[in-house]
Amino acid sequence: MGDTMNRAKARIKIFKAMVKLLETETFESITIKQLCAESGVHRSTFYAHFEDKYQLFDTMTAFHMSKYKKLMDYLSQTVQNCELDEVKYKVLKTFQLMFRYIKRYQAFFTAVIVTHPQVHLIQAYIKLTKDAYKKMLNDLPNLNDADHFIQYTIGGQLSLIYAWLADDCKEPTRRMARILYTNILKTDR
Known part of the structure; x- marks a missing residue:
């Protein structure tokens, strides 16, 4: 049990080191040596957890992406299965959860969206959001120019989060x- 706990602690230290380094360095310039120095773990410990910095970053982004996907799936199911008043309430609550989550992992999201934007990651979030919104719009009354509406909405959402x-x-x-x-539901303007 102690070994498992130490492995988990080492892994968390490595994650935190990557986020801290991303605040000041581009991903491409970060080295394993820097990660080890910042996290206080030996190279052998790093390599016991990850093949390289790319796998580390992929692991980190997959974690956050899976949480976001669950939120988007929940929204889609809500639109499919609930009455409009309940949908509105749950959409607002979901957005509150999303912003609390971003705030909780503020250092990570600031690093990958603002300080040193990770284009592939941002594109993955955009695609996931677009797919979820398309799915939701299938369950709502017809909307003229739905694809353009989705693009416009996502652009505004991303800009809002970025700012x-x-x-x-x-x-x-x-x-x-x-x-x-x-702004998404075009209410209370």
Whole structure:
């Protein structure tokens, strides 16, 4: 049990080191030597967990992406299975969860979206969001130019998150969720 705990602690230290380094360095310039120095683990410990920095980054992004996918799946199911008033309530609550999650992992998201944007990661989030929104729109009344609406909405959503992160997440998460909700559902304007 102690060995498992130490392995888990080492892994967390490596994750935190990557995030800290991403705050000041581009991903391409980060070395295993830097990761080991920042995390306080030996190279052998690093390689016991990851093949290279790419696998480390993929592991980190897969973790966050899986959480986001669950949120998007929940939204899709809500739209499919609930009455409109309940949908509105749950969409707002989901956006609140999303902003709290981003705030919790603020250092990571600021590093990969604002400081040193990771284009492939951002594109993956955009694709996942687009697919979820398309699925949701299938269960709602017909919308003219649905693809353009989705692109416009995602662009605004990404810009809102980017600006919030760039401003050190000063606005409360509930306010950010309300802004996103209002603009997506085009209500309370």
